[in-house]
Amino acid sequence: MSHFLGNPQRMRQKLYQWHRCRSWDLPWRQTQDPYAIVVSEFMLQQTRVGTVLPYYEAWMARFPTWDSLASAAEEEVLRAWEGLGYYRRAANLHKLARWVAAQPGKLLPEDPAELEKLPGIGPYTARAIALFVFRRRELPWDSNLYRVFGRISGTDPRSFRQSSQSWVWELLPSGDKARDFVNAVMDLGRTVCLPRRPRCSLCPWERFCQTRLRGESFLTTPRQALRVTDEELALIESEGSYWVSPCQRGKRWQSFWCLPDWQTDNMTRLDLMGRFTYSVTRYRVCVAVWKAQWKGEPVGPGRWADPPTLEKLPLPRPHRRALALVQKDELLLESSRKR
DNA sequence: AAAACGGGGGC
């Protein structure tokens, strides 16, 4: 199965030559701190490097160590993650910090099989930690590696995941070079071997690529049907505070605070503050934001929160956006009053 | 095996 590789030595050489002046200078590549690397791996799950960077910097400033994270309140942790999505990652990282902080040496296990037993660590992250933290010779299979090696080998991406990947192990150098190699392939996948329009003329492996040699077109992924739903959010103000309640729409936004849905029985609708749409997984949600009042006492679990408090609470981005509609409105009112 | 989980950036 490895005949098409030609010369692994030569392939590695071409890759390094390409990478020499194109390596991304990422903060988690400049550190040896296991915690810092683990934070980056959690943030990078299903999230682009460019999106992660500012969150990573802020996070490391706020929670610089396992202990600082372990002792932080859940709410503050989620607030720091707000906007990155997949919030279970933050909850799991928090759990992991508490686990590590409770270990005698405050050390992570080095074995991927052991790492996988810990919260938020699956097959990819276990191997990424083993590779990037403990310098073991591992292959963290992420979408970059699947795409690059899938194309090189000319196998269908989906069957490639199931099929033997042993030839990639032949390519993977030993020792410290394994890290450089994987980093290079990830950079290649991110900048050259793009999902839709790969820039093959820039690729150091162009002449090794079976997909390219066959002149085949590249994969297209089947997409899920989009569902459109409506949502009416209520902005209920009292003495400068707004009503928020614990999110409880299934499992989404667990432990977050939400603006309440407008309820015809308990609320009076006042002004329409605005409309916008947001997408979440396969839903397209059309939001109408209403200023509203309780008819009597507030219904259901919740609390009043003034603007400084709202800043500290974890809120889903669309709800934060809805809130911004009134706050902007009030700022305008205030400035016009002053005049 | 498939669905759920978020949000933003790039084209």
Add this chain to the structure above:
DNA sequence: GCCCCAGTTTT
């Protein structure tokens, strides 16, 4: 406006 992302967990 659609596609995709340094995946994991639940169903």
